[in-house]
Amino acid sequence: xxxxxxxxxxxxxxxxxxxxxxxxxxxxxxxxxxxxxxxxxxxxxxxxxxxxxxxxxxxxxxxxxxxxxxxxxxxxxxxxxxxxxxxxxxxxxxxxxxxxxxxxxxxxxxxxxxxxxxxxxxxxxxxxxxxxxxxxxxxxxxxxxxxxxxxxxxxxxxxxxxxxxxxxxxxxxxxxxxxxxxxxxxxxxxxxxxxxxxxxxxxxxxxxxxxxxxxxxxxxxxxxxxxxxxxxxxxxxxxxxxxxxxxxxxxxxxxxxxxxxxxxxxxxxxxxxxxxxxxxxxxxxxxxxxxxxxxxxxxxxxxxxxxxxxxxxxxxxxxxxxx
Numbered sequence: 001x002x003x004x005x006x007x008x009x010x011x012x013x014x015x016x017x018x019x020x021x022x023x024x025x026x027x028x029x030x031x032x033x034x035x036x037x038x039x040x041x042x043x044x045x046x047x048x049x050x051x052x053x054x055x056x057x058x059x060x061x062x063x064x065x066x067x068x069x070x071x072x073x074x075x076x077x078x079x080x081x082x083x084x085x086x087x088x089x090x091x092x093x094x095x096x097x098x099x100x101x102x103x104x105x106x107x108x109x110x111x112x113x114x115x116x117x118x119x120x121x122x123x124x125x126x127x128x129x130x131x132x133x134x135x136x137x138x139x140x141x142x143x144x145x146x147x148x149x150x151x152x153x154x155x156x157x158x159x160x161x162x163x164x165x166x167x168x169x170x171x172x173x174x175x176x177x178x179x180x181x182x183x184x185x186x187x188x189x190x191x192x193x194x195x196x197x198x199x200x201x202x203x204x205x206x207x208x209x210x211x212x213x214x215x216x217x218x219x220x221x222x223x224x225x226x227x228x229x230x231x232x233x234x235x236x237x238x239x240x241x242x243x244x245x246x247x248x249x250x251x252x253x254x255x256x257x258x259x260x261x262x263x264x265x266x267x268x269x270x271x272x273x274x275x276x277x278x279x280x281x282x283x284x285x286x287x288x289x290x291x292x293x294x295x296x297x298x299x300x301x302x303x304x305x306x307x308x309x310x311x312x313x314x315x316x317x318x319x320x321x322x323x
Contacts, residue, residue, distance in 0.1 A: 082149060085145075085146040085147075085149040085150050086146075086150070088142060088143070088146040089146045089147065092139060092142065092143050092146070098139065101139060102135050102136065105134075105135040105138055105139070106131055106132065106135045109131050109134070109135070110131065112127075112131065113127045113128060113131060114127075115186075116131075116183075116186075119182060119186045120175070120179050120182045120183055120186065121179070121182065122175060122179060126174075126175060130174065130175065130183075133170055133174055134167075137163070137166065137167045137170060140163070140166070141159075141163040141167075144159050144162070144163055145159055168180060168184075171183060185223075188223060188227075189219050189220065189222075189223035191223075191226070192218075192219045192222040192223045192226070193219050195219075195222065196215050196218055196219050196222075197215070200218075200291065200292060200295060201215075203291040203292075203294065204288055205287070208285060208287050208288055210288070214283070217283065218280070218283055218284075221279045221282075221283060222276055222279060222280075224279075225275055225276050225279050226276075229272060229275065240252065252265055252268055252269075261311075262304075262307045262308055262311050265303075266300070266303070266304060266307065269299075269300060269303055270300070273296045273299075276296075277292070277296065280292045
């Protein structure tokens with residue numbers, strides 16, 4: 001999927017930003033395991049991911065400030081965030097700029113037209129209308145997040161729910177309920193699609209590649225398993241990790257960033273790997289399965305490094321705040 005207009009992007013919550021921080025760390029750690037020269041970001045179409053990932057990546061290079069400097073830095077970040085929201089609103093209120101942003105978003109997503117035709121079972125003209133609709137919804141969502149961010153107490157989750165409901169209603173009006181359901185399934189499984197296309201296929205020799213039909217079946221199986229895990233987490237009264245990891249789509253509960261939880265998170269990751277491995281074993285050849293297992297092992301190494309690094313950051317910050 002293509003990168004979108006980063007200037008429109010706004011983070012939806014502190015948890016989202018922190019989730020993306022760990023996502024970025026895992027990507028970097030995994031790429032170091034696979035190939036030090038192969039560090040390249042592949043963000044999804046969600047504008048929140050694009051902006052917050054860039055911000056988080058920049059923050060990882062800064063040392064933890066001492067004492068009261070932590071609070072001062074936090075205030076500075078919050079003010080810069082509000083300034084960004086004001087700039088976004090200024091751009092969106094300018095008719096010329098808004099029209100430019102709308103066309104840029106459409107252009108960036110034209111490559112998705114054939115995918116929408118194939119996976120949603122719609123015509124090319126309907127796919128074009130869907131891209132137009134999503135572009136407008138994207139600007140409306142960006143505007144809503146920006147306005148909310150300037151409020152003393154912004155409920156980003158409420159904005160997200162309202163924006164999602166508005167988009168669902170608009171797609172239903174345009175294409176019908178069945179197409180909406182296929183669209184949501186397609187977007188939900190984007191993590192697994194990236195997994196299969198960007199990682200699994202790259203590791204399998206050309207003679208053992210999955211066919212398009214096999215790849216789609218594999219994507220569906222992995223996405224179904226993730227949905228089961230997320231359902232189980234919610235049944236315990238918790239919420240799953242907002243942004244599942246690429247490579248292996250780890251699905252954690254929200255306490256992923258608490259101090260002293262690295263061993264618990266790794267245990268969850270191993271269990272999740274076991275579950276999706278069972279799915280893979282039922283669908284892949286022995287050679288394909290060996291490639292998938294190698295990918296899982298590398299993902300665990302990257303995750304362990306990212307979690308420990310994050311825990312050290314949290315420990316250092318806690319120690320500084322006590323001084």
